Amino acid sequence: MAPPPVPKPILSVLLLLLLFLSFHPPAKAQKQLTSFSIADSPWFPSDNRILVSPKRTFAAGFRNSSSDGFFFAVWVQKSSDKTVVWSPNPLTPVGSSSFLAISPAGVLSLNDSSGRNLWPNPPVGNSSNGSSQLVLRDSGELDFAGKWTSFAHPTDTVLTNQSLQKITLRSGSYQLINATSLVFNGSDQYWTADDAIRNLSSSGELLMDNANTYIVEDMGLQVLRRLTLDTDGNLRVYSLERSGRWRVVWQATQELCTIHGTCGVNAICQPLGSNLTNCSCPPGYEFGSNSSWDCQRKIQSLQPSKFLRLDYVSFSDQPGRAGTGEPQSTHVNFETCKSRCLSNSSCVAFSYKYTGTQDCVHLYNQLINGFWSPSTELATFIRVSSSERDESQFTAMTSMIATVCPVRVSLPAPPKESKTTAKNVAIIATLFTLELLAGILSFWAFLRKYSKYRDMARTFGFEFLPGGGPKRFSYAELKAATKDFSNVIGSGGYGVVYKGQLPDRRVIAVKRLKNVGGGEAEFWAEVTIIARMHHLNLVRMWGFCAEKEQRMLVYEYIPNGSLDKFLFPNEEVALGEDTTDESKKHLTLPRPLLDWNIRYRIALGVARAIAYLHEECLEWVLHCDIKPENILLEDDFCPKVSDFGLSKLTNKKDKVTMSRIRGTRGYLAPEWVIHREPITAKADVYSFGMVLLEIVTGVRNSGFRRSSLQSEDWYFPKWAFEKVYVEQKVEDILDSRIADTYDDQAHFELVERMVKTAMWCLQDRAEMRPSMGKVAKMLEGTVEITEPAKPTIFCVREE
Ligand SMILES: *[C@@H]1O[C@H](CO)[C@@H](O)[C@H](O)[C@H]1NC(C)=O
Ligand SMILES: *[C@@H]1O[C@H](CO)[C@@H](O)[C@H](O)[C@H]1NC(C)=O
Ligand SMILES: *[C@@H]1O[C@H](CO)[C@@H](O)[C@H](O)[C@H]1NC(C)=O
Ligand SMILES: *[C@@H]1O[C@H](CO)[C@@H](O)[C@H](O)[C@H]1NC(C)=O
Ligand SMILES: *[C@@H]1O[C@H](CO)[C@@H](O)[C@H](O)[C@H]1NC(C)=O
Ligand SMILES: *[C@@H]1O[C@H](CO)[C@@H](O)[C@H](O)[C@H]1NC(C)=O
Ligand SMILES: *[C@@H]1O[C@H](CO)[C@@H](O)[C@H](O)[C@H]1NC(C)=O
Ligand SMILES: *[C@@H]1O[C@H](CO)[C@@H](O)[C@H](O)[C@H]1NC(C)=O
Ligand SMILES: *[C@@H]1O[C@H](CO)[C@@H](O)[C@H](O)[C@H]1NC(C)=O
Ligand SMILES: *[C@@H]1O[C@H](CO)[C@@H](O)[C@H](O)[C@H]1NC(C)=O
Ligand SMILES: *[C@@H]1O[C@H](CO)[C@@H](O)[C@H](O)[C@H]1NC(C)=O
Ligand SMILES: *[C@@H]1O[C@H](CO)[C@@H](O)[C@H](O)[C@H]1NC(C)=O
Numbered sequence: 160m161a162p163p164p165v166p167k168p169i170l171s172v173l174l175l176l177l178l179f180l181s182f183h184p185p186a187k188a189q190k191q192l193t194s195f196s197i198a199d200s201p202w203f204p205s206d207n208r209i210l211v212s213p214k215r216t217f218a219a220g221f222r223n224s225s226s227d228g229f230f231f232a233v234w235v236q237k238s239s240d241k242t243v244v245w246s247p248n249p250l251t252p253v254g255s256s257s258f259l260a261i262s263p264a265g266v267l268s269l270n271d272s273s274g275r276n277l278w279p280n281p282p283v284g285n286s287s288n289g290s291s292q293l294v295l296r297d298s299g300e301l302d303f304a305g306k307w308t309s310f311a312h313p314t315d316t317v318l319t320n321q322s323l324q325k326i327t328l329r330s331g332s333y334q335l336i337n338a339t340s341l342v343f344n345g346s347d348q349y350w351t352a353d354d355a356i357r358n359l360s361s362s363g364e365l366l367m368d369n370a371n372t373y374i375v376e377d378m379g380l381q382v383l384r385r386l387t388l389d390t391d392g393n394l395r396v397y398s399l400e401r402s403g404r405w406r407v408v409w410q411a412t413q414e415l416c417t418i419h420g421t422c423g424v425n426a427i428c429q430p431l432g433s434n435l436t437n438c439s440c441p442p443g444y445e446f447g448s449n450s451s452w453d454c455q456r457k458i459q460s461l462q463p464s465k466f467l468r469l470d471y472v473s474f475s476d477q478p479g480r481a482g483t484g485e486p487q488s489t490h491v492n493f494e495t496c497k498s499r500c501l502s503n504s505s506c507v508a509f510s511y512k513y514t515g516t517q518d519c520v521h522l523y524n525q526l527i528n529g530f531w532s533p534s535t536e537l538a539t540f541i542r543v544s545s546s547e548r549d550e551s552q553f554t555a556m557t558s559m560i561a562t563v564c565p566v567r568v569s570l571p572a573p574p575k576e577s578k579t580t581a582k583n584v585a586i587i588a589t590l591f592t593l594e595l596l597a598g599i600l601s602f603w604a605f606l607r608k609y610s611k612y613r614d615m616a617r618t619f620g621f622e623f624l625p626g627g628g629p630k631r632f633s634y635a636e637l638k639a640a641t642k643d644f645s646n647v648i649g650s651g652g653y654g655v656v657y658k659g660q661l662p663d664r665r666v667i668a669v670k671r672l673k674n675v676g677g678g679e680a681e682f683w684a685e686v687t688i689i690a691r692m693h694h695l696n697l698v699r700m701w702g703f704c705a706e707k708e709q710r711m712l713v714y715e716y717i718p719n720g721s722l723d724k725f726l727f728p729n730e731e732v733a734l735g736e737d738t739t740d741e742s743k744k745h746l747t748l749p750r751p752l753l754d755w756n757i758r759y760r761i762a763l764g765v766a767r768a769i770a771y772l773h774e775e776c777l778e779w780v781l782h783c784d785i786k787p788e789n790i791l792l793e794d795d796f797c798p799k800v801s802d803f804g805l806s807k808l809t810n811k812k813d814k815v816t817m818s819r820i821r822g823t824r825g826y827l828a829p830e831w832v833i834h835r836e837p838i839t840a841k842a843d844v845y846s847f848g849m850v851l852l853e854i855v856t857g858v859r860n861s862g863f864r865r866s867s868l869q870s871e872d873w874y875f876p877k878w879a880f881e882k883v884y885v886e887q888k889v890e891d892i893l894d895s896r897i898a899d900t901y902d903d904q905a906h907f908e909l910v911e912r913m914v915k916t917a918m919w920c921l922q923d924r925a926e927m928r929p930s931m932g933k934v935a936k937m938l939e940g941t942v943e944i945t946e947p948a949k950p951t952i953f954c955v956r957e958e
Contacts, residue, residue: 195293197286201258204229211236212295216383217244219295221259228252231259231269233301233309235383239403244299244316244385245309248277265291267303282307317386323356332420333392341394341411343420347478349528350394350411350418359386359396362941363408364932372932373774375408380941384408392418416530419478423452427472427553428530441529442467442551443543458544461504466497466540469553473510474526474539491519497540512537629690630702634709641669649721649788653805658716666716667701671709672805682710689804696768698791698801717799722761722850723787725753727859752897757796758854759909762916763938764798765790769847770931772803773840781839785846786826787853825849825861830925841925844934848920852879855913857894876921876950883914884949912938918947 190208192199202208202221209220218236221229222243230252233245253271261267265286268276284291284304293303299318301309310321315330317323323338334342338357341350354369363375363384375384375396383399394411412418415436416428422438426446431437440446440454447455488496493511496519500506505523512518518537526541531553543549638644641659649656654672661667686703689712693699704711723730728750753761769782782789782803791799828845849860852875856863860875882891893901893910901910916937922928927948929937936942 193294195259195261197261197263197291200260200262202260203258204253204255210293210295212297212299214297216297217295217299219301224252226252228254229257233295233299235299235385235399237383237403238399238405242385242405244314244318245301245312246314247279247309247312249314251277253277261291261293262286265304267291267293267307279312280307315388317359319359319361319384322358328388328394330388330392331390333388333390333418335388335394341388341392341418343392343418344478347419349392352411359384362936363396363398365396365409373409379939391415392420414530414532416532419528422529423454425454425456425526426452426529427469430532441469441472441526441541441553442549443541443547456543457549458547460544461507461542463545464501464542465545465547466500466508466542467547467549467551469531469539469541469551471537472529472531472539472553473537474508474522474529476507476522476525476527478527487521488519490517492517495519496521500540500542506542508539508541510537510539629686629700630713632702632704632711632713634704634706634711637669637704637711637713640667644669644671653802665701668714668716670712670714672711686712692772692804694768694771696764696798696800697771697803698799714801717791717801718794719792719796721788722790722792722798722854723859725750725792726787726853726857727862730859730862753796754897754900755906755909759913759938761790761792761796761798762851762854762913763935765800765850766847766931766935766938768798768800768803769843770935772800773843773931782843782846784826785843785850787850790850825859828925829923839925840931841928844920844928844931845925847931847934848876848917848928851913851917851920852876855894855910855917856892857896874950876918879914880918880947880949883918884946889914908940912940912944915944915947918950919944921950922948923950 188207190206192208192210193213195202195210204221204223206221209218211218215236217233218241219233220231222232222234224230230243230246230248232243234241234243247269251271253269257269257271259267259269261284263286265284266276267278267282267284269278271277282303284306290304293301295301298320300321310318311326313321313326313328315328317326317328323335326338328335332344334345336342338355339352340348342348352365352367352373354367356373357366357368360366362380363382365373365375365386367373375398384396385405386394386396388394392412393415395407396409397405398408400406414430415421415434416430421436422428425440425444426438427441429437429439438452443457444454445457447453496509496511499519500509500521503521503523506521507524508522508526510518510520510522522539632640637659640661641657644655644657646658647655648658648668654670657669657671659667659669682703682705686700686705690700698717699715700712701715702713704713719725765785769785772782782800784802785800789800789802791801793799826846826849828842830842853859856879858875863875863878879892882888889910890898890901892914916934919927919929919937920934933942937944
């Protein structure tokens, strides 16, 4: 049989295709080397090849710099912009005739066009046995013959597991020296770590010599991270997202304006959003004609002179000294401070702190490192000619208060109108398939929120955009929003909480603080700090009000109420104290019982939020009042910790001594109650342990005590410990209402982790308790949990 004839049109297409192919050979494919050896030498920038790591995470090769030449570089192949993490010649681009080569003698060199070798510490391999190879590891490390590593010669970036010892990171005029200090211009220091940073661990901790750690926001394994000294002088940890984009998960300085060299001499740096700065001149000054950012006095002569007041502006007059540094004298009255400056012709300004210590700082000759921040709590009086007509623009600048905490710049949630009840019912029905469903639900909710948010941002301008900072509300606005403070939804140690609604329909919770000490400046400073705390599991603060004696904080409203209502639903009937119209309404709704998965998620979320407060943000913030009442639940039972930052804010290392006991009985750490020892973060760990035990047992620790006062086992943690470790009857301590849904296979691990972690948190001795970061890890299951010691009876302790 003859083959069917090929239709003519197809033939001609084939012919055309052949023709096309012969005239246009496909571009030569990029050659991927797994190692570079003598046989591959030389390697010119125009050679279309790269060196790849085994898993193709990293790649190395020549990169065309936009202007004049090429860099040899190692980059992250999986990131969308192929971020460079190392280069032998970061500051000296080479021409197209330069090349990378291994000489017959085994020397690795990057020769520029004049034959100079630009490779740092050019390594020598052994040419006779073939070991002289350049290879790229999956850690991003470039290795030559096992004798030389790029990790010892970093540029501006350090990767996971790379040691920071004996190295310097450089970026423009900025350096990280001794793995502790960020300096500008060689020695002008503006940030120091607690201690020398050792390395960035695989789980995302910056490990330090003194065993402290900085923990990144998305702590956990399997994430590609880098620590980079950016060109703006800040040190940041970035995580690579699935999308190939980088996300900032930690940064050294929260206030960019405290980075020296950001603005010029005599200039003032102000935050512009959360990640930008603006330089301006003080009144009486203007930018010089030269295109620098230096400011000059408009009228040179200071005879006679006067002072203009700049609120919250701070300067220093010597490199390396922070603006808010050591006062030259304290407890000086304002007039004395002023006249001392007037009497010295080189005194150009003085700073004065009204509150407390009445610090007086004189500044001579020049003003540098100027910045505006309410946390300085001082005013600077700048000396200008008496004939100067400029007026200070730095007065009462509340609108300037900006949030600067970097991580998770979360957007305020738009108004919700979803039916919480309907969702609750859904949750009961799908007790065990919830995890699966939640993914779909939250994605849907996200889409809805996102589009709504977009509209809202358009309607309300940029007022609520991230970085816009907490808004200052007037008393009248909040009075209107809360219908004259009519709807009480709770009350606690810090004041009464009202529900309200803003004109833009956002529902808010207004906390009217009582007994707030300090002046307005202090209050602003604290509010700014609270507003910096952004975490998925912290209640978001939207604004504040400070008018005359009134001090109020405006929070997002969390619909489901607090955890205690779910754990101890019967209490509400018994305790009349907190019962208000609002909670009565709630009473009529059947509250779903939280299943084991949700309980675990709540525990983990709370642990992470507190770890964030303790270890991550600008200051160490102790919560001091962790209890189920302060854990609010979102629609999807995502926990949100509230009331943080209201207790005294503390600096790292400092231990606080509290004059009066804060917190709630039953959750207070023994050392606090009995020994009146200084409070440390470990007190929060204890309180968290108690909450964790309550989450597992569904029993209030005080209730337990009441019901078993007669027996010897009245101390809740001790009872739980004995049940679990001595009698080996974990089932006995589980919440009896859902004990029968406990499935050995599905829940054993979660519940065991919760119980064991609680036992560690409840250790009598503070130093035995793990840090909150460790607690979160224990719950996550990323660290092994060893057997805890038995919590002994509260009051009895040796020594
Ligand atoms: C490098 O980039 C510049 C500008 O982008 C371009 O003009 C030049 O042709 C490029 N050189 C090579 C060798 O690709
Ligand atoms: C490349 O540089 C090395 C080190 O300076 C030198 O020994 C070598 O001769 C150079 N190669 C060429 C081809 O210029
Ligand atoms: C290079 O390797 C050869 C063969 O392994 C060995 O004999 C020689 O000693 C090595 N040279 C150096 C300098 O290590
Ligand atoms: C080559 O010689 C070096 C010592 O110079 C040695 O460390 C290496 O193991 C040798 N490699 C091989 C493949 O023999
Ligand atoms: C870092 O080191 C740890 C332990 O040595 C290892 O498990 C991990 O894979 C390393 N991570 C990277 C990115 O190299
Ligand atoms: C990182 O630092 C820690 C703490 O100093 C140390 O135990 C660990 O070995 C270091 N890891 C690497 C990969 O250098
Ligand atoms: C770095 O360490 C050296 C030696 O310990 C010390 O002299 C120097 O002052 C340190 N530099 C900074 C900026 O801490
Ligand atoms: C940097 O330091 C040098 C001397 O150490 C000094 O002359 C120069 O003015 C400084 N530059 C800046 C911008 O501070
Ligand atoms: C802030 O700016 C720096 C440098 O301009 C950038 O690298 C960084 O990603 C930004 N940070 C955030 C949180 O956007
Ligand atoms: C930034 O500073 C300049 C003065 O240097 C000022 O004119 C401008 O309004 C400022 N920009 C913003 C957004 O504040
Ligand atoms: C500005 O430039 C001029 C000439 O270039 C110079 O004489 C003057 O000192 C410069 N002024 C400042 C403040 O740098
Ligand atoms: C002004 O103060 C500076 C720095 O304290 C001092 O060196 C100088 O002698 C003082 N001048 C007069 C006239 O008192």
